[in-house]
Structures are given as C-alpha cells and as structure tokens.
Amino acid sequence: MKKNDLIQLLKSLGVRPNKKLGQNFLFDQNLLKYLANLCCQNSYSLIIEIGPGIGNLTDFVSSENTKLIIIEYDRKLANYLIEKYSTSSVSVIHADACRINFDQHSNNIPFTCIGNLPYNFSSIILSRLLETRNKPERMCFLFQKEMAERLASEKDRKSYGAITIKTQALYDVKIVRKIPPNVFWPVPEVQSLFVVFTKKLSPVTPDLFAKLSNLVRLSFSHRRKKLISNLKLNYQTKSLERIFLKLNLDVGFRPENLSVEQYLDLAVALHA
Ligand code: SAH
Numbered sequence: 001m002k003k004n005d006l007i008q009l010l011k012s013l014g015v016r017p018n019k020k021l022g023q024n025f026l027f028d029q030n031l032l033k034y035l036a037n038l039c040c041q042n043s044y045s046l047i048i049e050i051g052p053g054i055g056n057l058t059d060f061v062s063s064e065n066t067k068l069i070i071i072e073y074d075r076k077l078a079n080y081l082i083e084k085y086s087t088s089s090v091s092v093i094h095a096d097a098c099r100i101n102f103d104q105h106s107n108n109i110p111f112t113c114i115g116n117l118p119y120n121f122s123s124i125i126l127s128r129l130l131e132t133r134n135k136p137e138r139m140c141f142l143f144q145k146e147m148a149e150r151l152a153s154e155k156d157r158k159s160y161g162a163i164t165i166k167t168q169a170l171y172d173v174k175i176v177r178k179i180p181p182n183v184f185w186p187v188p189e190v191q192s193l194f195v196v197f198t199k200k201l202s203p204v205t206p207d208l209f210a211k212l213s214n215l216v217r218l219s220f221s222h223r224r225k226k227l228i229s230n231l232k233l234n235y236q237t238k239s240l241e242r243i244f245l246k247l248n249l250d251v252g253f254r255p256e257n258l259s260v261e262q263y264l265d266l267a268v269a270l271h272a
Helices: 002-011 030-039 058-061 075-084 102-108 119-128 145-152 162-170 204-217 227-231 239-247 260-270
Strands: 046-049 067-072 090-094 111-116 138-144 171-179 191-198
Touching: 002 075, 030 058, 030 111, 030 191, 046 102, 058 111, 058 204, 058 260, 075 090, 075 171, 111 204, 119 138, 119 145, 119 162, 145 162, 145 171, 145 191, 162 171, 162 191, 162 204, 162 260, 204 227, 204 260, 227 239, 239 260
Parallel strands: 046 067, 046 111, 067 090, 111 138
Antiparallel strands: 138 191, 171 191
C-alpha cells in the first residue's frame, strides 16, 4: 500500500494516529517483504502478531501453512481487521497485549511472536512474553533504538540492565537492521531497530527465572550503588560476603559488571 492510500484508509476508518499507542504505520513494501521473510524463517506452525495496525506486515506473513493470530488494541483497527480477514484463516483478537494470556492463545504450540511494537508498551509486552509458560521459539520485533540496544547490550555498558539479563537468560538476541523513520507514517521521532530473538537450547527453568527476576530487580534498584549494597536491602551482609567470595565476585562490582551467567550463579547461591 502506498503512503497516500494508507493515509486515506486510516482517514476512512476514523483513525487518527495515536502517539501513545505507538501508531506509526510501515508502508514501504520492500521493507515489509524483507521483514516478513525474517519473521517466517524457521517458521513454526503458529505466528502471533502484536499490533498489526491495518495488517501491512500481516499480509506478507500470512500463508496457508501457518496459523496466524493477530492482537490489536485499537477498536477501529480491530474491527477493520476482523472484516478484512473474515474469509481467511487469520484470527483477529481485539485485546491489550499488555494483559493478554499468551499461553491460552498459543495453546502449547511452538510459535513465533512478531510485531512492530508500540514503543510505550514494548518492555511490558516483552516481559510478559518472557514469563509465559509456552515461550515463543522466536521473536521478531521492531523496537525503538534505545530499547533494542538495552536488550542486546553487553555487560559494563550503560544500556545493560534488568531487562537485558532476563531476556538473555532465555534468548540469543540479534539486532538485524536499522529501520529509518521515513518508512513510517506518521514519521516517528525515534530510530527503530529490527531485533530477532532465538530461544536458547537450554533456557533457564521457570523457577530459576523467577529467582533471577527478583534478583535483578533488587540489584538494579540503585544503579550507581555497589551491587552488594543493593543486595543488603534483602540479605545479610555476612552471607553476601561469603557468596561473593565463593563465586569470585568483587565486592566493588556495580550492578552492570556481572555477566548473565554470573547473575544466574548468584541467584542459585542466594537460594541455596
Ligand atoms: N504493524 C503495523 C502497525 C504498527 S503501529 C505496521 O507496521 O504498520 C503499532 C500498532 O500497535 C498499532 O496498530 C496500535 O494500535 C497497536 N497497539 C498499541 N498498543 C497495543 C497493545 N497494548 N496491544 C495490542 N496492540 C497495540
């Protein structure tokens, strides 16, 4: 769909792009095709798309062999999509992806989750996906640059934080390409990056993931303090010192100085 057709269509639906909902629609056909291709690689029989908008990406992804569930929050867009896909196998769900029960919809089927995520909610939606029982095998998301960089960050960087560690405990994260603002309408003020997440061969267990989540929340509660000082809010100094010694961790470490592996070891040791 050309840019002018997109604008006309949204107008006829009475949709005025809403910044809060991250409504920046991708209209560059070549780019959509390219992204859809990436989304369908190693394709699983189910794809769940979040924030389909008018179905720009959906159209390139839908195929006979794949079941597609699309989740759109905007009522007008959802109604449009329900009609548009009424004769296809695409299931449209009018719901808030920040609250939806992904497990119920994926129904234990291995799946890929994709989307041009609303920037305001990307971290909530991702966190929810990380906590599902049936986690996506792959995720292909368009993120605001800063968010993408946080997710793919290495230790010792400013961008390294709780969400980085939680994500990388479960997924290999790869920034695939930059997406310039001028392929969207309206043009966003931010740069976007397309990120592919591949589930690790042996992702951490739900039990350890829960412990890790609590640990990183506490660890990064005061970013500029030493890690051990943050941990003292919940744990006794003596046992922390013993564990740091055992794991060969420097008591002078700041929260961003530990690798994902070290956080996992620490989570285990603290609950031993
Ligand atoms: N995928 C389309 C639209 C991207 S704009 C394209 O690339 O052109 C982001 C979309 O996410 C919008 O359609 C917006 O209404 C939808 N959205 C925003 N918040 C949402 C939420 N919490 N749950 C589901 N969809 C949401």
